Structure formats: C-alpha cells, structure tokens
Amino acid sequence: MPSVRTAPFPGFIRPALATLETSAPGSSGWVHELKFDGYRLQVRIRAGEVALLTRRGLDRTYRFGEELRTALLGLPVQSAILDGEVVVLAANGLPSFAALKEALSEGDGRFVFYAFDLLYLDGRDLRDLPLLERKAALAKITTPGRVHTASILRTARRSSRRHAPWARKALSPSAAMLLIGLDVGKLG
Numbered sequence: 001m002p003s004v005r006t007a008p009f010p011g012f013i014r015p016a017l018a019t020l021e022t023s024a025p026g027s028s029g030w031v032h033e034l035k036f037d038g039y040r041l042q043v044r045i046r047a048g049e050v051a052l053l054t055r056r057g058l059d060r061t062y063r064f065g066e067e068l069r070t071a072l073l074g075l076p077v078q079s080a081i082l083d084g085e086v087v088v089l090a091a092n093g094l095p096s097f098a099a100l101k102e103a104l105s106e107g108d109g110r111f112v113f114y115a116f117d118l119l120y121l122d123g124r125d126l127r128d129l130p131l132l133e134r135k136a137a138l139a140k141i142t143t144p145g146r147v148h149t150a151s152i153l154r155t156a157r158r159s160s161r162r163h164a165p166w167a168r169k170a171l172s173p174s175a176a177m178l179l180i181g182l183d184v185g186k187l188g
Contacts, residue, residue: 007125009046009079012057031131033150036114037095038087043072043113046079052086067109071146078122082138084115084150115142116150 024032041060044051050072052061061069064086087095088103088110103110118138119127126134139149 004124004126004129006123007120009044010081010120010125012053013042013081013083013119013127014057015040015042015055015083017055033116036085036087036150037097038085038100038114041084041086041113043080043082043084043115045072045075045077045081048073063104064111065107065109068111068113068146072113075141075147077141079120080118080122080141081120082113082115083117083119084113086111086113088112112146112148114148114150 018035040055042053042055042057044053050061050069051059052064052069054060068086086100088099089112090096090099099110115138116135117131118134118141119125121137121141126137129137135149142149
C-alpha cells in the first residue's frame with residue numbers, strides 16, 4: 001500500500017448520500033457500484049471492539065447480532081473504519097429489504113455486510129488515497145462469508161480520492177439499484 005498519513009482514530013465520518021438523477025453518468029471518469037437493498041452502516045473496529053453506526057452516527061451495534069460482530073472482529077485488522085451496507089439475503093441469494101426488516105424485528109443472525117470503502121486502517125487515514133487503491137486494500141481484509149467487498153461494475157481510467165467531487169445517483173425514487181460514482185474529470 002502506498003504511503004499514507006498516520007492519524008489517530010477519527011470520529012464519525014459523514015457518508016455521501018444519494019441524489020435523484022434522471023440518468024446515470026456515461027463518461028469514462030466514473031466508478032459504478034451497485035447499492036444493495038440494505039441498511040447503510042459505518043463499521044468502526046478498534047481495541048477488540050466493533051461499533052455499527054447509522055449514516056447519522058447513531059450506534060446500532062446491538063441490532064445486528066453476535067454473528068456479524070464476531071465476523072467483523074475476525075477481520076485481520078487492529079483498527080479500521082469501513083463504509084457499506086448490511087443486508088439479509090433472500091432464498092434467491094439477493095439482498096431483500098423485507099428480509100432485513102424481518103431479521104431486525106426477530107433478532108436473528110442472518111446479516112451480511114457488504115463493504116464498499118475502507119476509510120481508515122491500523123493507524124492510517126486512507127481517505128486521501130484513490131478509491132481503487134482503498135478498494136484493493138479492502139479486498140485484502142475481507143473474505144466471503146458475512147463480510148464482503150462490494151464489486152465494481154465499471155471502472156474509470158483514473159481513480160479518484162474520496163474528497164473529490166462524487167455522487168451517488170438514484171435513478172428513481174424507488175430504485176432497486178443505485179449507482180455510486182466518482183467524477184475524476186472534476187479533480188482539476
């Protein structure tokens with residue numbers, strides 16, 4: 001991994017949220033990912049503890065069962081902050097929001113976490129690294145099971161940094177799929 005700045009474990013990092021658009025960006029300067037039909041979470045691992053925070057920073061660790069917490073604590077990290085979504089897979093293997101709501105109300109342990117970004121790792125703030133480098137680092141610490149790395153649908157020729165202009169685009173108010181992208185053309 002390229003050299004990045006060392007930093008203390010940061011406070012809550014506000015996520016970028018989707019905006020409604022009429023079409024998906026078509027230029028080569030975007031990275032596209034699926035948005036799962038789940039619950040957005042920031043996973044914070046530090047000192048043998050895990051916290052699962054909502055997109056507003058509320059701690060909901062207790063809602064997602066011991067199995068998911070154990071899987072996250074089993075990642076080969078001392079400290080990390082991951083951005084992603086927790087889902088429940090239906091019988092067809094696809095994320096189901098109805099199944100997620102059912103699992104939350106019943107307190108069962110069918111939760112799976114799909115990470116789409118690694119913001120902090122073992123004393124290093126990764127947010128200034130290009131997204132594709134962060135995703136490569138993320139892939140090294142996740143394994144199939146309860147914690148996955150979200151796949152990229154289409155990549156840009158150049159990768160972007162998290163603080164660069166980027167957007168999450170919903171193509172309809174009830175979109176079953178959301179495109180997440182970074183516009184590398186606006187990096188200057």
